[in-house]
């Protein structure tokens with residue numbers, strides 16, 4: 092339609108007939124630790140928040156302040172300023188300060204799905220004490236987003252997410268529908284230039300209006316003509332700007348094109364349009380408009396290994412075993428719950444994006460490692476206590492094999508058995524021979540001698556099991572017996588106490604000591620069909636039906652192979668790789684230069700990788716019949732470092748020792764690679780040629796798997812490098828690799844091989860002018876620790892063919908456990924404490940009293956029936972709100988996540 096002289100038409104077309112709302116959200120982004128350690132940033136946090144409280148109380152022109160979506164900031168502040176709690180609570184309850192919903196702003200790819208859930212639940216619970224959390228998925232700075240995040244947010248009751256990094260070029264608006272694989276979705280508000288697009292507002296209304304106009308121009312077509320502009324007034328560790336309220340009011344009076352309002356994210360999103368938005372399904376890992384920083388998956392492998400171990404110790408062992416075999420609501424339950432809560436707090440703190448990402452100062456990484464270690468230690472103590480509870484409840488004596496996973500399992504366990512010689516159906520791996528020695532010591536030294544005896548025996552797995560004392564006019568005569576630890580009753584302890592008292596009274600007199608070692612040995616046996624979440628009393632003489640694993644050596648002694656009737660593994664002595672059923676060249680070690688930083692890999696121009704060893708030796712370490720292993724030692728000449736970021740100089744001889752292990756009854760080849768790294772500025776990867784070339788890979792991520800092609804989308808500030816993260820496994824072209832904390836893989840050689848990153852060694856937190864990233868991502872802080880000096884033990888395993896990767900990774904890293912039945916309880920010889928079928932189990936834990944929480948997910952594209960062994964309860968959301976009752980089983984949609992509270 093045309094109307095002569097009608098100015099208004101053009102104005103409407105340009106979106107100028109309506110004043111655009113500029114929604115100003117005052118906030119600070121708080122990295123708890125990063126280029127400065129936690130305590131350094133916390134000192135600054137106290138100053139910033141002192142000031143925020145003062146200003147909000149005094150200045151009604153700033154109605155809202157966003158505390159970065161994470162409750163850790165509140166706790167970190169109040170730990171220093173406990174007297175401020177009431178003021179903070181009043182401001183939060185009045186809606187002046189938005190707190191939560193997270194406990195920390197996590198990285199989503201480098202931690203487990205369960206860690207993401209606990210982080211959200213911890214944040215929501217803590218925020219409830221301050222009047223409730225901000226009810227939206229604020230995800231401002233994560234290095235990309237997992238595919239299942241929309242489903243998690245939905246299950247927390249959220250309708251909205253706010254994201255920056257990772258959004259692909261295909262999203263051409265400042266908002267989009269973001270869908271998880273199960274179909275659940277949220278409206279995602281997209282911050283194309285980040286959470287600091289409105290940082291540092293000038294103290295000049297005219298200048299502010301100019302900045303808003305220039306930002307509109309910068310966003311261009313991304314900002315729909317009628318869309319409000321979200322103006323995030325804050326940045327990393329920023330203070331609240333004192334002049335903000337005044338300048339915004341002045342600027343609002345100056346412009347006819349805009350309405351400026353200081354508001355909250357929740358209010359802004361509640362009024363946001365949902366019409367005509369583009370849709371994106373799945374993970375957000377694009378570098379189109381913001382750096383994804385994909386190299387954080389492979390820096391500081393020690394942190395990623397520690398994360399994998401701590402999460403496994405908590406999720407897969409301590410929680411399920413204490414829930415199923417602990418003392419329920421008994422006397423120890425409080426201590427167990429407390430230990431688990433404290434362990435989770437440390438793991439969740441480490442999930443912060445600069446913490447587990449290890450793009451941080453060396454002191455920060457040291458603190459992260461301590462938190463993971465302490466979380467794992469607490470989990471191990473809880474697990475030990477649960478196993479002791481199971482042992483005490485057994486009606487039988489002797490070894491009891493325990494299965495911590497939901498699926499029935501067979502596998503090897505190691506037992507300590509009395510005696511010597513062969514054990515039918517078993518494999519003796521170490522023998523403590525019987526012997527007797529005579530010693531004469533003074534009374535003053537008897538305690539030291541017995542401590543030595545106990546230590547020596549403990550190294551074998553034994554202990555002092557008996558002491559006889561004769562005390563007459565000829566002197567003190569002592570016989571000490573060692574052997575397999577038994578329940579040492581009060582008699583042994585009191586005999587020892589009495590002996591030390593007598594010896595102490597004769598400090599200078601000679602004492603005759605006879606030490607008798609009873610023989611015992613460590614024996615591998617194979618336990619068959621242990622029920623899921625169950626146990627089986629195992630007699631050492633139970634026969635095993637599986638074919639034995641055998642070792643063959645050719646006449647030269649250099650060629651070695653392992654076979655178990657299922658697969659054959661043969662080492663190529665020329666380059667130290669191995670073949671699996673004829674698929675050759677597996678575990679080729681390729682070392683190349685890395686001039687990058689903790690965020691990004693950066694190959695110097697003309698880099699020539701080193702992949703040929705100068706020498707290879709092969710030894711047989713174990714010969715079966717249940718477990719056979721070879722040790723392959725490859726010697727490489729690796730350049731020592733990069734000079735001026737370009738040329739590899741110096742040379743070091745490096746021995747890389749690889750243990751290849753094959754077990755009876757398994758198709759999985761376990762690989763343990765050990766090296767002492769003396770070199771800098773390099774990347775070491777293990778290459779695995781694929782049975783068939785692949786155009787895509789499928790890797791584990793939170794609550795499922797994700798398929799990716801051979802390319803990654805990049806942008807002008809970051810090249811799209813297709814190095815992707817996998818949580819515990821990745822499958823491509825008929826090969827599955829499972830690993831412990833080796834999170835980065837890449838399909839290389841046009842999809843003909845998969846490269847698993849073992850080490851990435853760099854010397855600076857953030858560099859500049861990297862090959863794939865021209866601009867810095869942080870300060871240029873030297874980080875000697877990120878060069879990964881010293882010894883590393885890297886564990887992974889491979890299988891060829893069609894396998895359940897969840898079963899493979901459990902077989903490799905979640906072994907069956909053993910405890911010793913007491914014979915004094917009533918528990919039968921075999922049984923299961925919980926049956927869950929039809930889905931993967933993410934969590935089993937006790938949530939108050941007798942309520943058992945089970946969280947499952949369906950990792951497939953078909954609807955599943957989840958069986959609960961006839962038990963009943965309620966499906967609940969992530970905030971424990973009941974959804975529907977469950978009797979025995981329930982249907983779970985493809986890629987669905989479900990939490991059930993079992994009441995009976």
Ligand SMILES: [Zn+2]
Pocket residue numbers: 120121122232444445
């Ligand atoms: Zn950050």
